[in-house]
Amino acid sequence: MKKYTEKVIEGGLAFSALLTILVTVGIIYVLFSESLSFFSEVSLWDFLTDTEWTPLFTQKHYGILPLLTGTLLTTGIAIATAMPFGLIIAIYLSEYAPKGLRKRVKPMMEILAAIPTVVYGFFALTVVTPWLQSFIPGVDTFNALSAGLVMGIMITPMVSSLSEDAMFAVPKSLREASFGMGATRFQTAFRVIVPAASSGILVSIILAIARAIGETMVVAVAAGQQPVLTLDPRQGVETITAFIVQVSLGDVQHGSVEYRTIFAAGMTLFIFTFALNHISYFIKKKFQEKYE
């Protein structure tokens, strides 16, 4: 009897674990099936090469390129901000900072990471954009630069904490050997620790890129809703995520092509983040136990 109960419980627990696979299957099924219906009406070639994205206008164009450049532009600005900030903070906290300071700064970084993203959007729109307008001519009310910068600040804690963990995991003996040879902390950090922790640092940056690509509220609030093919960061752009928000807020008929565009856009987004996540998982698994 007892044995039977044990089996039932184990089965129940296994079911919960398998449910997570069902979630992935569900996501892929939903995105694929709706995208398939979308591509039965819009050719894949147009989707990938048309330079206009106007599914909500009378003159309809379904070219994903403007949304892609919008996404890559804001992501690029975010990573260009978060990478130097995150890595320098990580090196400082791991190799230079006294223990007490490290203990106090880390929770503050966690606060930055816990703030809801819509709040960052407000910050971008009401503080950063006016500040940028004060010294850069031609900055629109909604622009890629402000959204990208704020997104960079938002993902800095992610880069710094993951990289710091990687640097912290480098064995002490390597540091001591380097110091024993007469190297300074700077030399040790850049010639010993950073190369030794490079896989972890790379993972932190890849995950940060995936996060920035999928980020929604900051760009929906601050980057605008104009799907134009531009790389000028002072202009408003529309990202893939912002487009999904725009359609969701309006009243688009279920089953129409307009409705399906959000799944085609979502599919594009999913492919990018899925690939990035798997690359980072692979790197992590492959190089994890190098020093143990």
Add this chain to the structure above:
Amino acid sequence: MNSLKLNRFIDTAFKYVGIGFTSISLIILGIFLYNIITEGIARIDWDFLTSLPSRKAEKAGILTAWTGTAWILGLTAIISIPLGISAGVYLEEYGKKSRIASIVEVNIANLAGVPSIIYGLLGLEIFVRMMNMGSSILAGSFTLALLILPVIIVATREALKAVPKTLREASYGLGASKWQTIWYQVLPASAGGILTGIILALSRAIGETAPLIVIGALAYVPFVPQSPMDEFTVLPMQIFNWISRPQHEFQVNGAAAIIVLLAITFVMNGIAVYLRNKWQSRINW
């Protein structure tokens, strides 16, 4: 300057660069909070918390928003906690070396990186349409529960990992079965860690906006939700709606609502950090 001096100079210089960058990010956090508080604090009063939304900024309140957030918080917790803990227990205690477990593990790592808006698309198709829940609180809760499931699973596994083998072996030695050992020994011993993870996951859920927009949560709800099948709005939705308007009065409302949302988020994070510290210092295996 010889090379020794130069190296020492670079070393010291980088120390100040490090201090500078760390301070800048904390100063930005400071400016940010200061700006929101000065903008919105004067707007917060009893009426603001207990009024229905309105087309007039000065009359509008966040009653429907925070009651919606409370509903979502409760239902998401009810759905996600049992599932998350069960899956975590299975992966850590039962299926550790099986093939399925390793597939599930890769899968969870991947799910944790899926953008939240994609979960919104999943919820829209599965819960809102196929299961006919409509844009209800229940559909929103299921969507957010799936979103935070990986976080709870990972936290559960970490907490279980910290329980020493000796505890399990002592229990087996007394004749307890596997499940008895887990239920009476391992889970109570890891409760602090699991609870910390759950609170952090839930605090993330109440800050989410994008998936709820996609499943069709409304920005303007003129009534307080009475049942899980009602339509709803939540604090982040209300904030998004207000800050998207050009009028300054609505921006002020947005800032005030942000203060309320941040207060809830920080309190939850504070409780989680407190529990983590208490749990870590109390149990010294």
